Amino acid sequence: MKVTVVGAGNVGATVANVIALKGFASELVLLDIKEGVSEGKAMDMMQTSHMMNFDTTIVGCTNDYSKTADSSVVVITSGIPRKPGMTREQLIGTNAGIVKSVVDQVLQYSPNAIFVIISNPMDTMTYLALKASGVPKNRIIGMGGMLDSSRFRYYLSQALGCTPTDVDGMVIGGHGDKTMIPLARFATYKGIPVSQLLDKETIDKVVADTMVGGATLTGLLGTSAWYAPGAAGATVVEAIVTDAKKLIPCCAYLEGEYGETDVCVGVPVVLGKNGIEKIVDVKLNEEEQKLFDASVAAVRTMNAALADVLK
Numbered sequence: 685m686k687v688t689v690v691g692a693g694n695v696g697a698t699v700a701n702v703i704a705l706k707g708f709a710s711e712l713v714l715l716d717i718k719e720g721v722s723e724g725k726a727m728d729m730m731q732t733s734h735m736m737n738f739d740t741t742i743v744g745c746t747n748d749y750s751k752t753a754d755s756s757v758v759v760i761t762s763g764i765p766r767k768p769g770m771t772r773e774q775l776i777g778t779n780a781g782i783v784k785s786v787v788d789q790v791l792q793y794s795p796n797a798i799f800v801i802i803s804n805p806m807d808t809m810t811y812l813a814l815k816a817s818g819v820p821k822n823r824i825i826g827m828g829g830m831l832d833s834s835r836f837r838y839y840l841s842q843a844l845g846c847t848p849t850d851v852d853g854m855v856i857g858g859h860g861d862k863t864m865i866p867l868a869r870f871a872t873y874k875g876i877p878v879s880q881l882l883d884k885e886t887i888d889k890v891v892a893d894t895m896v897g898g899a900t901l902t903g904l905l906g907t908s909a910w911y912a913p914g915a916a917g918a919t920v921v922e923a924i925v926t927d928a929k930k931l932i933p934c935c936a937y938l939e940g941e942y943g944e945t946d947v948c949v950g951v952p953v954v955l956g957k958n959g960i961e962k963i964v965d966v967k968l969n970e971e972e973q974k975l976f977d978a979s980v981a982a983v984r985t986m987n988a989a990l991a992d993v994l995k
């Protein structure tokens with residue numbers, strides 16, 4: 685299957701590299717507007733193929749959408765990242781125009797593509813991609829929850845003194861410093877509820893650290909993170925391309941689920957060859973539902989800023 689990644693910066697190049705290493709795509713196209721960068725990164729990755737044992741053909745191109753024709757999945761990472769002290773929401777002014785123009789151009793050559801939106805503010809960019817394109821809702825997926833859940837598992841493992849692979853946990857809601865909802869009530873260590881192993885104060889700190897996980901890395905790196913975001917993007921693509929029916933929290937368009945309509949926000953979904961094949965409506969308790977409603981309200985406020993782009 686052919687996969688395209690638009691934006692060959694930190695996140696896009698990492699998504700591409702992890703997809704190649706995983707070996708599930710036959711062809712991978714990397715596209716950027718910066719002359720030569722995609723071509724150079726594609727060539728550099730291809731020169732690792734015999735060492736890393738993958739057979740994916742990676743092609744780089746400078747803004748040539750004909751090379752992306754007939755892609756099954758298109759990942760959008762184009763746009764600016766935040767700098768220390770900024771919120772993701774502050775990127776909307778620049779990124780909305782970029783994301784809309786990329787979606788339009790992709791559709792000219794891949795009318796049946798499934799989109800995975802990564803550019804920030806991701807929930808609003810996902811809503812924009814859906815509204816601007818008219819593509820059915822199952823084919824527009826925002827990536828945030830996979831990454832946030834992975835960070836949640838990491839912080840839980842640090843608190844438990846174990847490996848993150850022994851921990852399960854999910855983050856829903858918006859992909860923002862204040863809108864994320866790590867579902868501590870459902871988090872487990874090898875099936876044991878973490879509430880039996882960690883005190884409330886420790887769990888509260890894990891939740892707070894998870895919510896600002898991206899901001900913490902931005903403070904350390906001077907730009908936002910890419911290894912975990914890249915791996916998370918590739919994991920979402922893998923579930924679609926391999927028709928894996930995996931349950932992964934993703935940003936999805938809601939039409940009544942969780943009591944919300946006309947908004948894209950993070951919820952657990954089943955991913956397969958049709959993109960979002962099912963939204964799993966988890967029974968939230970009163971406190972979690974309140975957090976979810978507040979998260980959706982914040983995302984809606986952000987979406988209102990799209991009025992001009994969507995005209």
Ligand SMILES: NC(=O)C1=CN([C@@H]2O[C@H](COP(=O)(O)OP(=O)(O)OC[C@H]3O[C@@H](n4cnc5c(N)ncnc54)[C@H](O)[C@@H]3O)[C@@H](O)[C@H]2O)C=CC1
Nearest residue numbers: 691693694695716717762763764765802803804806827913
């Ligand atoms: N949803 C999520 O979980 C995450 C989202 N992000 C977001 O992903 C985006 C990319 O981040 P980075 O890769 O770190 O930034 P970056 O600056 O390293 O790369 C962005 C790339 O997009 C390219 N670009 C800009 N306009 C373009 C256009 N019209 N067409 C094609 N390419 C274009 C740039 O030339 C650049 O190479 C940011 O908006 C960031 O906030 C980052 C991490 C996680």
Ligand SMILES: O=C([O-])CC(=O)C(=O)O
Nearest residue numbers: 766772898899902908909
């Ligand atoms: O923090 C950022 O701006 C980038 C991002 O979405 C993340 O790493 O979670």
